[in-house]
Amino acid sequence: MTLRTLFLQAPSFDGYDGGAGARYQMKREVRSFWYPTWLAQPAALVEGSRLIDAPAHDQSWDDIAHEVDDKELVILHTSTPSFRQDVHTAELIKGRNPNAIIGFIGAKAAVESQKVLDTSAAVDFVCRNEFDFTVLDVASGMPLSEVDGISYRDASGAIVHNKDRAVVEDMDTLPFVSPIYKRDLTIEKYFGGYLRHPYVSFYTGRGCKSRCTFCLWPQTVGGHNYRTRSIPHVVEEVRYVLREMPQVKEIFFDDDTLTDNAPRIEEIAVALGALGFGRPGFPVSWSCNAKANVPRKTLEIMKAGGCRLLLVGYESGNQKILHNIKKGLRVDVARQFTKDCHDLGIVIHGTFILGLPGETLETIEETIEYAKEINPHTIQVSLAAPYPGTFLYKQATENGWFDNSNELLTDGGTQIAQLSYPHLPASVIFDKVEEFYKRFYFRPRKMGAIVGEMIRDFDMMKRRLREGVEFFSFLRHRKQAA
Template identity: 65%
Template sequence: MKKTLFLQAPSFDGFDGGAGSRYQAKREIKSFWYPTWLAQPAALVPGSRVLDAPADGLTIAQTLDIAKDYELVIIHTSTPSFPSDARFAELVKERNPAVMIGMVGAKVMVDPGPSLQASAAIDFVAREEFDYTCRDVAEGQSLSDIAGISWKDADGKVKHNAPRPMIENMDELPFVSPVYKRDLNIKNYFIGYLNYPYVSLYTGRGCRSRCSFCLWPQTVGGHRYRIRSAESVIEEVKWIKENMPEVKEIMFDDDTFTDFRPRAEEIARGLGKLGVTWSCNAKANVPYSTLKIMKDNGLRLLLVGYESGDDQILLNIKKGLRTDIARRFAEDCRKLGIMIHGTFILGLPGETQETIAKSIEFAKEINPHTIQVSLAAPYPGTRLYDQAIENEWIPPNKTINLVSESGVQLAALNYPHLSSEEMFHGVERFYRSFYFRPSKIWEIVREMMKSWDMTKRRLREGVEFFRFLRAHGAEQA
């Protein structure tokens, strides 16, 4: 077994990997998600280590000092971070020419050949789900025999092996939480809307929804929701409770945890017996009866992708949701006392100044406790990217800059009726309109009055939020 390092390479100050470190960018409030997609293959490789350099605050030099002692380094990358990740791979190779370096993630899955050719330091990239692929490489199997990789032979020629089948029995995968405890400092992981400290994990992979902008269901995860058994999920939460007693909340990071409602209810009842507080992603169409079962068994918050307040845009992106259903869902959550962190996206197909204003008013009407506003990102591998090419919403044959040099997300799309700059500055307008209301300010003040810890937390977030607005306003799209 090769001595293996699973690495999240040094990145932007204020890096937020988001959803298992799948989308690298800098957010309005500094936050870190667990590198779940690295921890899962690490659980299959004895003696391996997960190193999350951004969360640990490690410099390039410090990370290189650690990486130089490994025989195999596997780096998680994405479209925004790939250039800096490839450069870091070169620095690792300079220190230790014998090291084997691989990359994983949706970026290298959809673009394996050019990714390999981008740097002589990259020996292979993994396509499809890469858990067992990483294990096979670490075991020393010949690259030519490993399904699901593209690699370079001794002459530098790119070879593409047969695809690796999707994992069907998700219960076969070992728990990720022991890897978190072994390799990570959980105090580094902070999300503004989750109780601190928290732990996030997946109870399944894939998403049955067909949202045109969403990257992983269209690439690595797929559109079939492949699930762990309720017993497996409850057993891992029990392990966390017994071995990581400082954890105050469990976040289930499945794209849509509530897709299979009987299973969600079964898991909820098991969590209720354990007495844990938990949150999850949800589509804004969960019926009251399921919401009540989840709330009665420890559910605190739902992370909900509303995306837009305009029904035509929701239809354009194949969201499978209408605003009237989302309104009813929000009202049900309010009645039950379930908090919502709502996410919105500006710049989706059909966006205009009028629909931006409509989304802002919709957000104020349904009034999630907190929100996140992003810009539509045409990631290669998505239907949105194909549409952008077909309609020339992005410049042909040019590099797409999804983030600035400092890591702030940029508006990559340009419509004839709505410029990238208008979309970019719509983000701060959305935030100001939503948060700078007397009712919302009073809501936050009431929350702060409950505890000194919450007061300190919200004050720190407030400082970061105002810095974000100031920096965002100064950025050039």
């Protein structure tokens, strides 16, 4: 008999995007929430389960406490920034329902399983690496001693590390996550500053062949072998969204870099075009993560098939820094890619990171000027975040780059500049984020484009005004956190 199971993203900071889908957990410059896909996937496997995403739904412990009363198994997603709060929630659950088995999933649990279990007796087991079928085995009543891919506390209190579980190779064996969104979540609660609202996101594959030293999921859970769902399987989930969630205006494919496999993304684009995407009047668009090296021919096929936006990790405008982080990208190639997207009418949300190895005041200036030159529609500027399990974390530890503390966020959820170099202290890197935003957005050309967009679309006007208030509030809180 399947255990009565709750999948939970625990309550946390107000406006904190710590969900089991956010690559980096923090409060955003504009209020944003990613879908808890990494929780929804095993929830889709476990019959009769329930998913609660408390941060996105503004739920406190008091709001959800009753939900744990009859549960036999509770699975919490955790991350390095949210870990203390997640442990506190686990202890509250045990205090209310001592018989519940509590398991932790996520990158933090995968790479620091012993540490997680040592922290609190309330945590009975953690899942290492890819955990969908691991959770299913536990929920099916299999003794913990027989479940591959977990570390657990046995009856004597000793911590036992079972053998690893093989990763999923046939991705079509995983059920759709969108029915779980429809069943358990209010999709209007999920925002992306650059995505049409409401949106839905899911994966068409896992893993990423790139070796970026800072990137979290491939180095901790997903791996570097890109395993994909079949095109018909992907298209059928898109059909489900169109049929069952008619309010959705955009579908975001959340693969680390969907465009790494050009023939496959072209095939997906053609299949989506056959559904109506890209045709005049069709109400839904699609978007995805992309590396800034997609050939123009592929971009043309994507655009024809309804692709509206690409989320592109430029990271830096300095070639040496891109080499340092093993980005596998040339600045001149990225520049041409961006020009092609502008020519074709594909919108770009560009992401940049300050404080990566090799950063100087001069390279920061180079990156700001580069961003202004290539001119993505919107940008996100983050601080280098050395999460445990990444090569960047190993570098920072070995070279003594950590600035006083290993904390990634303030108590209020604002990102901290963790890395400090003899020639470039963390405080300077922190301040440069605000300068980057102001110099990019407060230009006549960019301000005119934003105002024009608002004039053409009343819904966009309301949205941009709200985001403007949130943006300035974000900057104010950053100053208070400094």
